[in-house]
Amino acid sequence: MALIDRRAAIGALFPLVVTLVAAVWVHAAGVTSRMIEAAVDSPWLILGVYADRFPVLAFAVIFAIARLFVLIFVAQRPMILLRLILFVPAALLVLAATLYPTFGGIVARPGFIAGGFSLVNSAVTGAEAGFLLGGAIAGAMLGLVTGLARALMDWSWGFTWGKPLRAILALVAYAFMGAVLAIGWSTLSAAGALFPRAPLTIIELIGLVGLTVVATAPQIAVAALADRARRA
Numbered sequence: 001m002a003l004i005d006r007r008a009a010i011g012a013l014f015p016l017v018v019t020l021v022a023a024v025w026v027h028a029a030g031v032t033s034r035m036i037e038a039a040v041d042s043p044w045l046i047l048g049v050y051a052d053r054f055p056v057l058a059f060a061v062i063f064a065i066a067r068l069f070v071l072i073f074v075a076q077r078p079m080i081l082l083r084l085i086l087f088v089p090a091a092l093l094v095l096a097a098t099l100y101p102t103f104g105g106i107v108a109r110p111g112f113i114a115g116g117f118s119l120v121n122s123a124v125t126g127a128e129a130g131f132l133l134g135g136a137i138a139g140a141m142l143g144l145v146t147g148l149a150r151a152l153m154d155w156s157w158g159f160t161w162g163k164p165l166r167a168i169l170a171l172v173a174y175a176f177m178g179a180v181l182a183i184g185w186s187t188l189s190a191a192g193a194l195f196p197r198a199p200l201t202i203i204e205l206i207g208l209v210g211l212t213v214v215a216t217a218p219q220i221a222v223a224a225l226a227d228r229a230r231r232a
Helices: 006-029 033-040 048-053 057-074 080-099 105-120 127-153 162-190 202-231
Strands: none
Touching: 006 057, 006 202, 048 105, 057 080, 057 127, 057 162, 057 202, 080 105, 080 127, 105 127, 127 162, 162 202
16 A cells, blocks of 8 residues: 555645745735835834844745644535634744844744854854754744644544654654755855745746755655554
8 A cells, every 4th residue: 555645745745835925925916024024013023133034934835734724624524614723823823923023033043042052052063053953942832832733633543553753753844944954045145045035036946946846855754654554
């Protein structure tokens, strides 16, 4: 029996498609941080330093929420109408963890604080290593938050040995996603990328698309395996 079938593959790829569409829209609309702040005009949305240093976290959040949306259709319990209702607080949990009190929330802060301290204490050498470590921790934090949000929607509480294994693999995949996005965007920034202070250029969009595809590949594979195992 195949580990991944067509249905599982489509569900796992859906978040990537949504994220790439969002990136193209950001480029086409000329979105900047100033434009977002003016449009929202709320004291509850403060972008801050992490929006400048790690703006690609926004696309990781879109990916995570799109994955939660897929759960509405692939989870088996509770009933689908209740899963649709529970999607709202689950998505709000992810947004609160990544946007409050400023952009990055409790997801980006531990990662980049740890990355900074590791550089200061010479635990790692080079800014690239600091970005890798910080991004990996931020990705793992996003994975933990997304896992909690998932628990609100997916009531498959029976124990199998595959569940903790897939949970560990998912956490590692999120850490990989954060590390790749962090080091990749720092490279683009060093080459002159100004987003989100300036609109996303076509070159930056191409780089972002490549980063997103590479960064999310392990998570897509884990999600496809999980969806196939759930039905089996």
